[in-house]
Amino acid sequence: MKMRFFFLFSLFFSLFSAQQSPYYQQYAKYKMDIDVDAQNFTYQGKQTLTYTNNSPEELKVVYFHLYWNAFKPGSIMDQRVANQGKNGDSRLQINGVSRLASIPKEEEGAQNIHFVKQNGKDLRFEIQESIMKVELNTPIKPNSSTTFTMEWDANIPQQIRRSGRNNREGIDMTMTQWYPKIAEYDYDGWATFDYVGREFHAPFSDYEVNIKIDKDYVIGAGGNLENPMEVKGYEANSAIKTDDKNKATWKWTAKNILDFAWAADRDYTVENFTVLDGPKVFYVYQKSEKTKLWEESKPYIIKFFQLMNAAYGRYTYPTYTFIQGGDGGMEYGMCTMILGNATSLEGLVGLMVHEGGHSWNQQIMAYNESVRPWMDEGFTSYYESYVMHQLFPPEKPIANPFAGSLNSYRNFVKRGIEEPAVWLGDHHDNGSAYSFASYVKGELFLVQLGYIMGEQNLSTIMKEFYQTWKLKHPTDRDLMHIAQKVSGMDLKWFQNYWINTTKTIDYSVKNVKYEANSTTITLENKGTIPMPIDFSVLTKDKKVVNYQIPLNMTHVWKTKDIYGNFETLNYWPWTQKEYTFTIPFSKSQISALGIDFSGRLADVNMEDNLVEVK
Template sequence: MNKGLLVIFAFVFGMVSAQQNAYYQQYAKYKMDIDVDAENFTYQGKQTLTYTNNSPDELKVVYFHLYWNAFKAGSMMDQRVGGQGKNGDSRLQKDGISRLASIPKNEEGAQNIHWIKQNGKDLKFEIQETIMKVQLATPIKPNSSTTFTMDWDAVIPMQIRRAGRNNREGIDMTVTQWYPKIAEYDYDGWATFDYIGREFHAPFADFDVNIKIDKNYVVGAGGTLENPLEVKGYDDKANIKTDDKNKATWHWTAKNMLDFAWAADRDYTVENFTVLDGPKVYYVYQKSEKTKLWETSKPYLTQFFQLMNATFGRYVYPSYSFIQGGDGGMEYGMCTMILGEGTSLEGLLGLMVHEGGHSWNQQIMAYNESMRPWMDEGFTSYYESLIMHQLFPPKEATANPFVGTLNGYRNFVKRGIEEPAVWFGDHHDNGSAYSVASYTKGELFLVQLGYIMGEQNLSSTMKEFYQTWKLKHPTDRDLMHIAQKVSGMDLKWFQNYWINTVKTIDYGIKDVKYDATSTTITLINNGTVPMPIDFSILTKDKKVVNYQIPLNMTHVWKSKDIYGDFTTLNYWPWTQKEYTFTIPYNKSQISVLGIDFSQRLADVNLADNMVEVK
């Protein structure tokens, strides 16, 4: 081949490769008309969905999620929960037995699809548990749109997990993951994850939803209410507009969200306040002596939104609603469903801060949480710990908000049942192992990154990550690209160890020898995850002197940290078991010496990390 043709071939191949690997995301627009039979906990639904294929692929089939089909005896969720025994999700069990197995027939969840059409043509579809596979009449070509129309009815299930009727605090309807929702399609293909009770994923979408329901109900939702003067609860000047069946229609809209969720109850009170430089916040709850802490929580929630805006990035939607409903807490677009009868302000705020924090992770950053729950749950837990530490400073002063999480991780590791965080959310065999892998290991992923690269670099990384990837669907690879760019370090080794394995960190002080003018220390790596080491001494005159022992795999060393200046020593090769160094202080000058005075390192055995010099 001559050189000219070779150059042309290389250019064309490069262009094709760039196109194939370019980022894209699908988009949907939902127009729904919902007619609710509140007495029987059912509804009739009509939906028009405009779907845009921004991928380079021609789509011949599409998939929809039908989550409520899981809420019945014999479903895959029931089978999974029943098969796990006491190792499963306690909210889905009673005495180790699946609660789904005993759902009365008339309270089983159901989404009955009557028909679906594409541009007016009837389509063939197949229901596979919580997934509906639809054969298209006309393939959707790249960079083109198509319109689906659909008619269905649904039964609001017995409240078992998140969605359902008559929750334990007396909320009539929590209506979440409730409509036929088109699945996400990206470089990894269709995200057709069966619903077994854990995480979700979806393309960004616009919503225009009309909910017709008995006029005595108040509806709370994640979105903008377009007709507050025609319905109950949102405006004192409202003149409720009803049809011949005494039903009012609630008109909600939302843009660029993953889902639309709502709840309805006859006894809801609606309150609101506006956060300076933040969203308008709505409280939709049963106001009583049991929920009196909601009023007290308002100034704390104001601080929460302001702190998140400052430390991560600005909240992008116009409002956010805290709605009493569901079980525990669960995040959705512009709202969360939470149990509201708090016994302590800190407990209620912890739930509100965590679920509200998901707005930045699950909703705005929109990770594929079915594949990477550790990014959504873990990063949300990180900011929860950080902000709760500021809202409720501990009585025992500590600069580290993550001590509790680290101690919980150490205690769990001793049980020997840890599972890798890389596993899909619904595929963990043990409920506790899922929680640690997703919440704890995900939170500590960022804590360890701060320890390795310095807290200033971590903060810069997370802000740039947010600004670059908000309202998209980033992966851990995208985060690591920015972390490595900001720090200059190679960090792939850390992600591999922390996320893909259950190996642990365990460094210790093996030997200390004192001379007239110096002290020689030998450290040992008893663990299976290599790390750089921060080592410090506390002198007799209460001065802290810090040293950094870099890990050779990072190739660039930490240059600063908020926990004080330090002297950088020679690097420690990751293959080397022991490391010896000498510091210019003798025994009479040292009070305490040890590893990680900042208490950030996820070392599973702290017993050999400190030496008190007597």
């Protein structure tokens, strides 16, 4: 009996310990030597990668991403675009036909691996589209490191999506996701998603990258340039140091970032300015009449970093670079690639703010974008709306910076093609549905939390979330743990409704009955997501009186909000469709009454939320 008890106790303890495994994250250190043949848009690569396994598991295989292998006819990305047709990403197709299908052979992307070695011994590897599976001779034991060496040659693809040669603004090389990059491994296993044009994930890594290229090229990159006096563009009195092939070697380093990206062009201009208590910012672009707004954008970008530092948390890295390149805007470690020819200052700054804002979410917080794009894109969009509202205040001042996103969401829901935000980023069937699920619903996730618990609580939560999880890989569970701890509320119901379903919020003022000294109001929940309700009365003498109707599922009620004080009424059970209450105002005292005067509630039908009293 005792032995049986001991066995059961041991089994229970083992299972409990497995479920309560402490957090860990893997670590990689890259040292690369790259020799670029700019005339033929190819390069030779050598790489030494020191990989540290901090997990409790022994690793017998590792995986690498070979993103450029996707840029060719017949690839998985080509098939995905063809299958989606006009419902897919418009940048990857013309009139529903995949642009990848017509890439000439000489402009296909390719990363041709010559060998992979572990501690000097050859390894077997198998290339599966944009994923390389490597079988190890010696397993990597927990809390130990190993060294991989490899050589490869690469063909820079036709610029279609993010990476490639000769983008539409004439940038010679946009070098993003350009090297064999080891995949992330965590509690959920290897992050080995095929590349179909969207999301990335990687372990935090250190980089030492030496790029040899024709001396008349200028490089912009996300990192620290270690030899600015020996290359073109970064120092006024620099003397370009060339080798026997008339090439210059650019020496870059970066620490604790997710990837290393760069771009190269003969006509780049390099400018820089420093943000007080922030990074040194570089602009690397073709200076012309078409890019004249870059100069005007500088004070706005200084303010952007200051606002983000105050609202979310301090930017971690020493530099940040905006580089003209790519096909729109895409964030990378310590830099972004953006199209530079802007038609308006607000449009250019908005693009810079969004892509720069990813530094906090996609880079420093480092969510798994492939699994939870709504956290990266959505939270970045939330802070973009917050910052742009202050940088470019609307002509008619409004208190809610998220009004535009709320209206976009309401209009999109009416189209009937919404898909749940919980879906994997690359597996949405409709490109617009992906965008709204990730960008808009992710943004409104935070807006609705602010409405439920009060903006002060939300601000505290996001700052604590950042301080606790920066330079790690948090999930939505980690965010919700902090949100429930700070607010005291149960919020699991809301996350499930908002992220895992396409159910909607729809409340209405069903009936108003006026008495001599009071008014009785009946509200109706016509939607499929229950919410607490903020209800307000505008009196004839222009005073606003606020009431809060809690939702029973939160169990703790909101106690304050920046939109004014309120009186708390009895809670509304989530199973109950109607709710009736009485306020001490007669009809003659009321100018208007209704749901959510702050305009934050993502109610899909606003027409029945307000009653004006004539």
